[in-house]
Amino acid sequence: MVRRAASENEGPRPTTIRDVAAHAGVSVATVSRILSGTYPGAPATRTRVLRAVRELDYVANANARGLAGASSRSVAIIVNSVVSPHYAHVAQGVQTQAAIEGKLCIVGTTGSDPERELATVQLMREEHAECVILVGNVVADQAYRDRMAEYARALALAGSQLVLCGRPPLGPDVPALVVEYDNTGGAYAITSHLLSAGHDRILFLGRRDNYTTPESRVAGYRKALADHHVEHDPGLEVEGSMERHEGYRMISERLAAGPPDFTAVFAGNDLIAAGARQALREHGLSIPDDISMVGFDDLPPAADIGLTTVHVPHEELGRTAVRMALQRGRDKSGTPERVMLGTHIVVRDSVRPVVRSGSRP
């Protein structure tokens, strides 16, 4: 808040809409109207204004614009971490769509810390973004649902729209949009792929109860077993989180306890697969000759190691989230509140048919 006397020139200040108006010989209202595209305006005036804008290198002040009630020019996304490939791809999708719509993207990271998540949501509330996209796998208990419902209402009050991305819906009376992808279907399909190749001892890596994503994947795995009339051995479901070193640990511990009692591995995601693969190799087991393996996500490591996996439309998730939110901002009624995107298998080279010893005497 620097006071400036007319005579005392303390350096240039940014150009305002008033400068543009003066330079073009019109009122600020006219400039505002022409720039926001609300109003065609007389061609002559229009030209003069645009020239003034160019000559003065004017850009609007987003704060003033937001304050005066115009719709915000930004969307927000909250993720655990930007370096994790899944989040990075979703963020990329959000970015892309935001750029197409001429909007900016605000990113917040939580490091899976609920405390920081709350703090970030508060910051987003301050910012009045058009929507806040919350992405990622979470604990699916009641406390979580309550917290999300609270976020949704607070954000709605601030003029934002909460979008849950890859999370389950909260309930009918919570003002939140949901974009999911088909975890269960993908897991079902790829488990069937293994079963068709004759594998009936499939080790599932990365079970984690109460976490929505691994839970859905396990569900697809079990359903496929059941539909193929293969007995379900709970001992084949190994608990662990969705990280590379966890995949390494799970296989190492298992093989330390004895020789493999499985012919195929279904890794909860590609990172786990990469870690598991390394552990298998260190035990002299190669993929796919000794053990078949599939993953989930179809992220960079998968192509590198020739992994058959389930493709998840990461970027499309982000883009859809933005599209839905903005469309809903325009037309409150006609837009769906929930969308589920499909997943599909990508076949590479990590699965071999089972050779049954003694089947050909």
Place this chain on the structure above:
Amino acid sequence: MVRRAASENEGPRPTTIRDVAAHAGVSVATVSRILSGTYPGAPATRTRVLRAVRELDYVANANARGLAGASSRSVAIIVNSVVSPHYAHVAQGVQTQAAIEGKLCIVGTTGSDPERELATVQLMREEHAECVILVGNVVADQAYRDRMAEYARALALAGSQLVLCGRPPLGPDVPALVVEYDNTGGAYAITSHLLSAGHDRILFLGRRDNYTTPESRVAGYRKALADHHVEHDPGLEVEGSMERHEGYRMISERLAAGPPDFTAVFAGNDLIAAGARQALREHGLSIPDDISMVGFDDLPPAADIGLTTVHVPHEELGRTAVRMALQRGRDKSGTPERVMLGTHIVVRDSVRPVVRSGSRP
């Protein structure tokens, strides 16, 4: 801009500082002062205000705050793409430091399109972030320098601070900060590592003139050769961009032309290394038994394929950029304008000493 009659209640509206003031029985000025921490205030008042904030679930309006002249609460970063690991890690560093300082992070992506870069910078100018961090490798011509200088001045005028991250400085009179890392030093060190193992035919993959990053890496490579008195064969420098498929292409084309005339490969970055490795394998050459290989960046693919490489402090780049910019915002004079972070070799398992045929008759 909805008009509200006192009687006609059209749904709740977000709490403002006025509501808080009324609820606590003080003036808005007092609330503002206490919340911004400018002023201690009387303990009793303080308590009352904070309670009112809690009870009404008040969060400040960032637009109003920004407009009224308070320093912005956000930093901005512009990258080519969020999914590219290098950018993702820098962005993560920016995120982390921003969160520590209680600030939000605005991210823009350009897809290496100068047009979009300009548009993004304009959006950032509108946003009045405290700093705008521009990261990435670029064409190092005069047009680029002019454009950057223009950005720097425009942003400075809008109250922002331009920070160039991993780019060379622009000149003394341009208001920009620079955070670099030692490309040449790292390339020198890892080339020396290969030379010490007896390799004197080292294929450099990913030369690209006028691009700052590969240029610096080639420079380190050449300097190491010279210092070790190894003749420099320009035919060993292969042109290509910094992508995985380019590494694949470069090796494939070379091997299609004849048997390898090199014993080691210095890939311009880890992605090139991954692609090159795949091409070598498809020609029946394995690493490190047949060919030694080193990379640059120390990003995820490197650990997976056991690649000896140069570690780049990606996250630290981002954090340093934010720290420098904010510090400079506080204390205009005392802070440096340019910082160079060190790089160092990470030895894994992709280099073997040369076995000279005939050296032991």
Place this chain on the structure above:
DNA sequence: AAGGGTGATGAAAACGTTTACAGCACCGTA
């Protein structure tokens, strides 16, 4: 030629903060 409509423009009131300035009570000192 008068009247009604239409389209472009301007004046001014918001939006929700921060902050300069002024006021006011209270305390310790002269």
Place this chain on the structure above:
DNA sequence: TACGGTGCTGTAAACGTTTTCATCACCCTT
């Protein structure tokens, strides 16, 4: 007891837009 000082607090003026409402000029119809 009067007086300057010291802390708190309130009043009100910015900040730069958008938007409502009013005005004005002009053209088409009758």
